[in-house]
Amino acid sequence: xxxxxxxxxxxxxxxxxxxxxxxxxxxxxxxxxxxxxxxxxxxxxxxxxxxxxxxxxxxxxxxxxxxxxxxxxxxxxxxxxxxxxxxxxxxxxxxxxxxxxxxxxxxxxxxxxxxxxxxxxxxxxxxxxxxxxxxxxxxxxxxxxxxxxxxxxxxxxxxxxxxxxxxxxxxxxxxxxxxxxxxxxxxxxxxxxxxxxxxxxxxxxxxxxxxxxxxxxxxxxxxxxxxxxxxxxxxxxxxxxxxxxxxxxxxxxxxxxxxxxxxxxxxxxxxxxxxxxxxxxxxxxxxxxxxxxxxxxxxxxxxxxxxxxxxxxxxxxxxxxxxxxxxxxxxxxxxxxxxxxxxxxxxxxxxxxxxxxxxxxxxxxxxxxxxxxxxxxxxxxxxxxxxxxxxxxxxxxxxxxxxxxxxxxxxxxxxxxxxxxxxxxxxxxxxxxxxxxxxxxxxxxxxxxxxxxxxxxxxxxxxxxxxxxxxxxxxxxxxxxxxxxxxxxxxxxxxxxxxxxxxxxxxxxxxxxxxxxx
Numbered sequence: 001x002x003x004x005x006x007x008x009x010x011x012x013x014x015x016x017x018x019x020x021x022x023x024x025x026x027x028x029x030x031x032x033x034x035x036x037x038x039x040x041x042x043x044x045x046x047x048x049x050x051x052x053x054x055x056x057x058x059x060x061x062x063x064x065x066x067x068x069x070x071x072x073x074x075x076x077x078x079x080x081x082x083x084x085x086x087x088x089x090x091x092x093x094x095x096x097x098x099x100x101x102x103x104x105x106x107x108x109x110x111x112x113x114x115x116x117x118x119x120x121x122x123x124x125x126x127x128x129x130x131x132x133x134x135x136x137x138x139x140x141x142x143x144x145x146x147x148x149x150x151x152x153x154x155x156x157x158x159x160x161x162x163x164x165x166x167x168x169x170x171x172x173x174x175x176x177x178x179x180x181x182x183x184x185x186x187x188x189x190x191x192x193x194x195x196x197x198x199x200x201x202x203x204x205x206x207x208x209x210x211x212x213x214x215x216x217x218x219x220x221x222x223x224x225x226x227x228x229x230x231x232x233x234x235x236x237x238x239x240x241x242x243x244x245x246x247x248x249x250x251x252x253x254x255x256x257x258x259x260x261x262x263x264x265x266x267x268x269x270x271x272x273x274x275x276x277x278x279x280x281x282x283x284x285x286x287x288x289x290x291x292x293x294x295x296x297x298x299x300x301x302x303x304x305x306x307x308x309x310x311x312x313x314x315x316x317x318x319x320x321x322x323x324x325x326x327x328x329x330x331x332x333x334x335x336x337x338x339x340x341x342x343x344x345x346x347x348x349x350x351x352x353x354x355x356x357x358x359x360x361x362x363x364x365x366x367x368x369x370x371x372x373x374x375x376x377x378x379x380x381x382x383x384x385x386x387x388x389x390x391x392x393x394x395x396x397x398x399x400x401x402x403x404x405x406x407x408x409x410x411x412x413x414x415x416x417x418x419x420x421x422x423x424x425x426x427x428x429x430x431x432x433x434x435x436x437x438x439x440x441x442x443x444x445x446x447x448x449x450x451x452x453x454x455x456x457x458x459x460x461x462x463x464x465x466x467x468x469x470x471x472x473x474x475x476x477x478x479x480x481x482x483x484x485x486x487x488x489x490x491x492x493x494x495x496x497x498x499x500x501x502x503x504x505x506x507x508x509x510x511x512x513x514x515x516x517x518x
Contacts, residue, residue: 004040005075006062007031010047010083026079033077033108042073051086052134054094071102081107081123082130091127149232152246160184160212160220161250174247181250183208184226188251191221192258221263227256239397241404253412279308280322282329285454287461288312294461297322325464332469336457338432347432368414375407
């Protein structure tokens with residue numbers, strides 16, 4: 001009785017499929033074999049997927065077809081066993097599956113009678129060789145990519161804000177892509193402030209123009225690539241570490257680690273919702289004067305309209321009308337509004353305060369340097385203990401991993417303190433100009449911008465007790481504006497006094513502002 005066969009033609013790459021020479025050659029050889037051996041041809045299956053597994057589209061269709069028309073096909077023919085599979089374990093299972101369907105797989109250039117037990121040894125050899133080739137190729141690729149990472153080259157698909165490019169010599173690199181890079185820089189800055197959650201920042205970033213999902217965005221803000229580092233993962237005895245990248249950084253290391261502190265929960269942050277009610281701009285900033293929880297807010301329907309309230313929850317009945325609080329808050333803001341005719345005075349005094357307070361930077365730098373040296377000495381001692389067999393390699397790797405992460409953070413913080421703020425005058429003038437428009441900014445700005453303004457002036461939460469607002473900290477520059485305004489008002493009522501020493505009145509973080517209303 002004449003046997004019936006399906007021909008299986010597989011190529012390993014899309015390029016081979018496009019050029020067609022491998023497919024045509026296999027098809028020609030298989031048809032000639034059928035003609036010589038008087039085998040009837042039922043179907044030809046063309047595949048262009050890897051043989052690492054049998055999860056191949058055309059092969060799955062072939063199996064469905066063989067089950068549907070059971071006993072209609074006797075053979076599945078292919079040129080060599082590596083066309084069938086490059087995984088010995090999967091191949092044996094598939095051979096058993098085909099035999100249950102009454103189909104015998106056969107490689108015409110490496111024929112084996114699998115009913116003879118000894119031939120299974122040859123089959124193992126035919127299947128093991130391509131599997132070993134695959135594993136060797138994969139290992140070579142892995143080591144090549146690891147070497148590239150150690151050299152600071154990014155070898156994967158470019159993340160948000162970057163684009164893959166090639167140099168004239170064919171080497172690959174990533175370059176900054178606008179406007180996505182600017183949006184990501186904005187996102188890192190916003191997350192570091194701790195005003196909105198990462199999810200809220202992602203929604204705002206999407207409105208600004210980036211097209212990425214929530215998970216991809218989360219991975220991006222955790223990726224040290226944005227501060228110019230490439231992560232080299234742990235491998236065997238080599239611990240993981242960050243290599244200096246060859247690409248241009250979008251943010252500083254200091255900002256990156258600030259963001260990591262926020263997302264890891266090491267920094268206490270406010271978590272107000274961005275999608276909240278427009279009549280409740282202070283939602284998430286106010287603390288309940290009764291129980292100390294963060295006040296929520298909502299709208300209730302009256303006879304003719306809705307009324308907004310800030311209120312507590314979970315057993316606390318504190319509640320106050322939002323309109324009253326908002327009006328009093330606007331009056332509070334106006335106390336910090338500078339007078340345009342004294343703009344130059346503000347600039348001079350705030351610069352004096354800045355120079356006075358940055359003297360502490362040197363002490364902070366010295367403290368950080370001592371900490372860095374301390375951790376470096378600890379690592380050196382651990383290395384000596386490893387060399388003298390006092391600790392094993394596993395303990396040393398754990399110590400190096402722990403201390404290495406702390407060292408990276410300390411060095412990033414030191415680098416941030418060491419940065420020369422040459423543009424302080426530009427930022428100062430811009431900040432004063434914004435404060436000069438504080439009346440209209442709060443009334444006319446978009447909701448998110450309004451909340452940014454509140455968060456920048458009051459870094460800590462506010463308590464409204466029905467009479468005024470209290471907080472443990474006001475932005476130092478804005479507080480100085482308040483003191484200057486107060487002194488200027490006194491000068492109008494009394495005699496002209498020297499206000500050049502006002503810059504010395506600005507306290508450190510955590511001061512209680514010297515005013516009953518704030």
